[in-house]
Amino acid sequence: MGLFGNSNIGEPAIIDMKSVSIRYDNGPEILSDINLSLKRGSFHFLTGKSGAGKTSLLSLMYLAQKPSRGVLNVFGHNVNFTDRDSMAVLRRRIGVVFQDFRLIEHLSAFDNVALPLRVCGMNEKEIKKRVKELLSWVELDRHMFDKTSTLSGGEKQRIAIARAVINRPDILLADEPTGNVDNDIAKKLMKLFIELNKLGTTVVIATHSDKLITDFPYPRLHLNNGALRIYDAREGYVRGV
């Protein structure tokens, strides 16, 4: 399996968008006619100015909403024809890191990270083992039972990342995952994403960080005025999709 999705020609796309558009209520289209195909094991950065629609594109990918127009297939399921319970099961295969973390503030770090496992009905013994291990890896084991409302921005971000990867997702979607952490932690987190990617996880990271894009030369999905282009520095071309 190649590092980039483009090399997996012939394999069904893990996320496939055909002429997808999104609008809120009766407002203008935020994203228009997006065509995108992400293969298993691909790694992309998602870039674009603020308000370009990065968060909306990610929300389509993590199935928080359905497209207003077009066809969106996730894991081979057309989301327009997938019932609520099946959508929930599909979401369990997707890990999401939000820019604003979206942690449950009254719960401890442990309970926040355990959330995706509890939702799947995993037994508490296994949950305890996995969560302890991961919190230790992100250097938050001493804050395990602290309420997340008492933690710093960087600590919250690491909890959000731990929560996103705890159930070894098939897709990892991260919105500015290194925005609130220092360089050392940022490198460590990127290493984690790359390791997960090597294990077959499809990764999409929305970022404004030029340094991140330069240090890790993965293909870039760039949104501009609601339209999407792919920049691939390693293969030396730019294409519209």
Place this chain on the structure above:
Amino acid sequence: MSNRTSNLILRKQELPLHNDTTGLFLKVMISIAVFLFAVTLAGVLSINAMLAAWNNSILGSLTVQIMPVNDIDQQKAREETLLNQEKTLEFLKSLPEVDSATPLSDEQLLMLLQPWLGDGIDILELPTPRLIDVRIKHGASIDYPKLAEKLAEVSPYASLDNHKLWLNKLISFADGLKILAMSILVLVVAISAGAIFYTTQTNLGLHKNIIEILHIMGAKDTYVAQQYARQDFFIGLFGGIIGLVFAIPTIFMIAHLAAQIEGGIINEARLSSISWLMILLLPLFSAVTAMITAYYTVKRTLEKMM
């Protein structure tokens, strides 16, 4: 206990429902509802017991009274009275619903009069009415007002025991009262379910952000609904127990007041042990009702909301 069941009962509640003020409102609401329900249910069950006792006394037997004929000649008056009794007896025996009709002897009449007139009375010297004890065939039903009319046609001196007629009217009244009480029970359940429905809906709005996170993590609507159902089960149980704690002394007080009514009619309205068990199980009933209502409210609302 299976792993799945223990997970369901013991697992962490992500929604901070135990801190909500809507929970307190529901507890108060349910305790009032259970109080009203318990008192009304006790009323319905008492009426049932009373009706059963009255029906038993009405079904199976009745009494016909033959008023004495007034005449200066006591012997003649007595003979005419007995003649009227014979005519009435003949008529009663001809009725297909009647199993037997037996006139009360002088000795039996004397025994009935003794408490009022004392010892040493001669019944032959008194213009006393004659009584006929009528036994009704098993399963037969009698139209008492119609029977009274027919008796009057056979002999103007014959009349149906007023008490039976009055009791028959009272049974109709109690039946109506029972229907009314049952309607109150249905209304109390409907209002409580409505309150749970609206508070749950409000609560879902309050915790929309957390529910969204749960959904993104892959939680099904059932996962969220179970948290509400579990919470409302305990609210229903707690509210139910409080309601019952107030209802039981109220029921005893009403029973005590009813027992003071003369005539012993209300005394028939005793609650059986099964009736008490039904009343004592009300907190469990309110808990299960709250749980089911919350569960389906969440499922339905989430489908519309997200």
